[in-house]
Amino acid sequence: MSKLSEEDKLLFAQAIDGVVPIKTSEKAVLPRPKLKAKRPKASHIEPIESHCFESVETVTAHQSLLFHKKGLRLQDLSRLRKGEFSIQARLDLHGDTEDVAQQRLLQFIQQAYLAKYRFALIIHGKGYNSDTDYPVLKNQVNQTLRGLPQIVAFCSAQQKDGGTGAVYVLLKAH
Template sequence: MKDPRENEDIDFMSAMEGVTRHKHDKADTQIKRSKSDLHNKQYRRQAAIQQEDKVIDGLSDEAVELVESSEELLFANPGVQLRVLKRLKQGHIPWEQGLDLHGYTVDQARDQLSKFIFEARRNKARCVIVVHGKAHSSESQQAMIKSYVNEWLKRLNGVLAFCSAQAKDGGAGALYVLLKRDK
């Protein structure tokens, strides 16, 4: 029985008939870079390092949509029962731990919030309070920490829901945060 590959070899050889072989001593694998390319590479590397510093636990310090200092916040992930959310809003789920972010920069607040939520979940807390303040100290000052906390809590792993606290616990300057319990 004849091997079918023999025909392929013959077809290839006849197709290559008349083609001359070009011989190289060595391929030029060096990429020529200008000083501006090297500078851009260093710039991109530095920017990537700085970008890593701006994101912790998926929380960025990039610009967020600002909320008013007196605005009531309310958020619930899908699956949170309306009855549970109502109890949280009324302050009927007692909070077990608290974090006060007064006086922190945005970066410090992000780090503290991330650590606090992680520790609270590790300690099996069901509900915590986060005091972010209202930024009423100056007319021109906006509620920056409140705005960031509003976005960060939506992204933090294990946060089921949050809402503005009752007046006795800080009102629009604080949030009750309902946490998922790991089994």
């Protein structure tokens, strides 16, 4: 039994109309971590600022996300929101548990930052198969990214890249 509305199904069909598979890719493909490890090594991940979690409200499946740190140029934020950049790294968290998703997200951001990538796409899904009334992974990504020092901004993706089930991420240059 699908929890997708007819409108969502129609939007998806319209969004993928004419799409063909990519034959080659220059995007980073990061391996899934071994499930035995509980947490990433602290020396590889900069700490999350815990105060960022306090003011973040729970969002729904269709709510758009938008976050940016002070100092970001409006042109860069506009470009991010429109998806006007080449995605250099992509992470799909569909089907992951909260713990695994958190570990993979932290590792992904750290690896993308070390590779000097600026733009990434994180697919968290809309939580239609969640046991809760809200999308667990979407809210987890929203909270976690706000606390990472490598993140300059993020926002919900354009429909062609997942809409409110994914976020574009702008990483800090170094």
